[in-house]
Amino acid sequence: MAEQPDVPRLDDAAVEPRLARLDAVLGQLEQTPGRTAELALEAVELLTEVYGEALARVTDLAADGPRALDRLTGDELLRHLLLLHRIHPDPPERRVARAVDDLRPQVRAQGGEITLVGVQDDVVRISLSASSCGATALRDLVREQVLTFAPEISTVDVVAPAPAPALIPVATLWRRPDGTPADRAAAGDGVPQAAGPLALGGPA
Numbered sequence: 001m002a003e004q005p006d007v008p009r010l011d012d013a014a015v016e017p018r019l020a021r022l023d024a025v026l027g028q029l030e031q032t033p034g035r036t037a038e039l040a041l042e043a044v045e046l047l048t049e050v051y052g053e054a055l056a057r058v059t060d061l062a063a064d065g066p067r068a069l070d071r072l073t074g075d076e077l078l079r080h081l082l083l084l085h086r087i088h089p090d091p092p093e094r095r096v097a098r099a100v101d102d103l104r105p106q107v108r109a110q111g112g113e114i115t116l117v118g119v120q121d122d123v124v125r126i127s128l129s130a131s132s133c134g135a136t137a138l139r140d141l142v143r144e145q146v147l148t149f150a151p152e153i154s155t156v157d158v159v160a161p162a163p164a165p166a167l168i169p170v171a172t173l174w175r176r177p178d179g180t181p182a183d184r185a186a187a188g189d190g191v192p193q194a195a196g197p198l199a200l201g202g203p204a
Contacts, residue, residue, distance in 0.1 A: 015077055052085035059089055083151055092150040093119045099149035100126065103142060110134055113161070114142065122154040127161045 010018070026044065029037045059082065062068040072078050073090055082088040088095065100116045107114045112130035119125075124146055130138045143156040 012076055052081075052087070055081055055085060056087045059087060063089065079149075083149075092122075092152060095149040096124050096146055096153070099145045100142075103145055106141075107138065110138065112138065115161070117159070119153075122152060123157065124150070124153050124155070125157045125159065128158050129161050 026041070029041050029044075055078075059069070059072065062072050069089060073082065073088065079088070090098075096119050097116055100114055104114055107128070107130070110130060112128065114129075115127040117125040117127050126142055126146070128135075128139060128142060139158045142158050146156045147153060
């Protein structure tokens with residue numbers, strides 16, 4: 001098998017400024033009058049379409065190997081491109097869950113907790129506990145992260161966790177609804193009643 005050429009690769013830190021520069025150049029082209037600018041924008045559009053089709057075919061081929069597909073969708077740059085071309089293989093629910101999982105260490109580092117409550121249609125509901133001083137910024141971060149992973153989502157509701165159910169004292173289990181102890185209420189009926197769990201089996 002022939003060896004693959006040693007092609008220089010770009011890490012995420014190197015890709016980000018290039019994408020920012022690309023956005024700036026395209027913005028300048030859109031504001032530049034003339035046929036040359038129009039042709040340049042058309043060339044970029046056609047090139048993007050062709051590369052999108054190529055990426056879709058790669059995704060189709062990787063679908064036969066779940067591990068390979070997970071590696072594709074787990075790569076940040078590829079994830080953005082898959083979303084850009086609307087060919088991401090994962091449903092919104094899975095992508096939102098992944099966004100929440102990625103955020104969890106950061107939220108916990110700030111003393112909070114995050115849980116995905118559910119995804120219904122294009123609405124996401126997330127439970128978030130956070131300190132009051134950083135709660136607003138954290139909620140904004142959660143919304144931004146979810147919409148990055150699932151841009152088709154229209155609403156991200158970030159809510160406070162539901163309060164824990166109150167504990168019922170054991171003593172109240174042996175009282176009637178009117179508050180009268182069960183053994184006293186039964187005494188007037190002439191029917192002996194158990195005073196507690198140890199009396200369920202009757203006298204020893």
